Amino acid sequence: MVFLITFTHYPAVQTVISSFFSTGRGRRKSVFIGWDNYTTLLLDEVFWKVLVNNFWYAVWTIPLSIILSLAMALWVNDKLRGRGFLRMAYFTPTVLPLIAVANIWLFFYTPGFGLIDQIRGLFGFAEQNWMGSPDTALYSMIAVAIWKEAGFFMIFYLAALQTIPPSLREAAAIEGASKFYYFRRVIFPLLMPTTLFVSINAIINSFRLVDHILVMTEGGPNNSSSLLLFYIYEVAFDYWDTAYAATLTVVMLAILTTVAIGQFFFLDKKVHYK
Amino acid sequence: MSGAKVNLKNIFKSWNDTPALNDISLDIPAGKFTALLGPSGCGKSTALRIVSGLEEPSSGQVFIGGHDVTHTPPAARDIAMVFQSYALFPHLNVAENIVFGLRVRGIVRKDRDEKLKATAQLLGLSELLDRKPSQLSGGQQQRVALGRAIVANKSIFLMDEPLSNLDAKLRAEMREEIRALQHRLGVTMLYVTHDQVEAVTMADQVVLMNHGRVEQVASPRVMYENPATLFAAKFIGTPPMVTFSPQLLSHTLAPNLLQKSRDLTFGIRPESFTINNSGPINGTVGNIEYLGADTLIECKVEDEFLLCRAPGQTQLTEGAAINLAFNVKDLHVFNTTSGQRTDEILPEIEMALPSQNASSKLAR
8 A cells, every 4th residue: 555655646646736837947946837737738739749649549559459359369269270379479479578579660661671661662662661751650650559469469358268168159050150140149249348358458558658669760750650658758758848748647647537437338338247 | 840850870970089979870759859868978968969060970970850961050950959058148138048049040020029928938938038147047047048949940959968057956847847848849859968867757768878889779668677788777777776796696596507697797676676584695784775765775795785675664784684585577687798688598597596486495
């Protein structure tokens, strides 16, 4: 409890308080400025930009990683040869340290002789500076994120699938249900608790991303691949505007809380728990 | 709805070199109740699953209603199945569970509701249609599983130990209910169980299996009175048939007859023994188990224990001498190595061992 207060509750409260003060600099003490930080925030173009980035990032990564992980889980859950190896292979991206992963992907994305461009070259496409162009930087990041998260979420889906007794499939088979019908009417509803859990995780992750932006693009070019938390990191530790960073944090927490609660109440009614 | 017959022809099935079924051929008559009985691991469930189409035989053929369905998917086999675990869909309510198959087949809502209503009424589930399976008792879940089978309107019902998850009282109730249901619907019932009481009380025909083979196919009565093998004799009946070596009758049987029966095993039902001072089997009283109407008396003869069912009021003390007699018509003779019934020697034994009324002059 002491630890919880020291490291979680106290900083959280302190963050909220800081957001109403100006940033103290050597000579000037930090003073109470009320909602000024929030007004700045509303006028801050970069803030809106990263928020929109974050929105697109979430919109792409969450559904895609969930669909992909579910598909992979269904596949490796089947009786097929070498599925132990497949399960491991899918989980590897999650185990690898993010910095290493980001570096590998940097090589893939390298303009001209990176893996992707080499393959594109075979089909006669022009070189593309994936990480360096504002149009593609964010989407390149999204691809990496999906690749990494899908394996992780697959494990949850796989665990849930293993708890569904095989006799349900047999009962459905005797009634003549197709594989797809069985998935739609039985498997998918039974996986809803997992989907809820995974999607909340995915949302939190999409706001929590710092490290691989730092390694791959540092938010550039022109903040086109910067996300909210990375922006907070920049404001706090590059520009040392801690009060403004606190303000951003409060806003982010508010967004996360709203989303999580909304999701819980919205989906909870539709979810069947055993 | 009426039944269709099921025929299995030379079915073999093995799991990665482990044989599960070894040349099974069976005729299951239409509209009758057939029980597949045997100890766990004897292949009875595998046989059922092969009939259902959930499993394909390694070789052999399956016929339903005279048509070869060996490679037909389960849904096209005119079967309904009730699983041991009931296999109810936990997220669907009772009504949705029952009409699951009707929905799959795209039956219109009006017909669906009608069938659901009739089935629910038949099974006494009308009040429970909105409940989820987890809110039902074991017996109610069982009924829902039955409902799903009934509403499908198929001519063959397959049941895989449907009562094994219920308590004893409920089991007795459901036994009657399922039996009555089969009569009423006229379907062919193939019912897997390891409980001989279930098989004997419910079935028109019992198929006794052991080690992936069929031991005997007979009506319960024939199977009890005329077991074809030693295994059948020991499996049917509580307590099972008492078996002993002919040597126990060495006082009574002539040496040449003893010599002849050296490869044989004798069997007698516990209730066919009578306590008779002049009986040919002489031993001492061992354990006594008082059951009210009956008493089970363990009788130690040389190093074998014979169980005898005597009337409840029989008074005996442990360690006392006891003589058992039996009627030769109640004697079953089996070949010890093959386990097959061999009746050839019976007349000779009958000569040596006259009926028990006359046996008094023989003893002592």
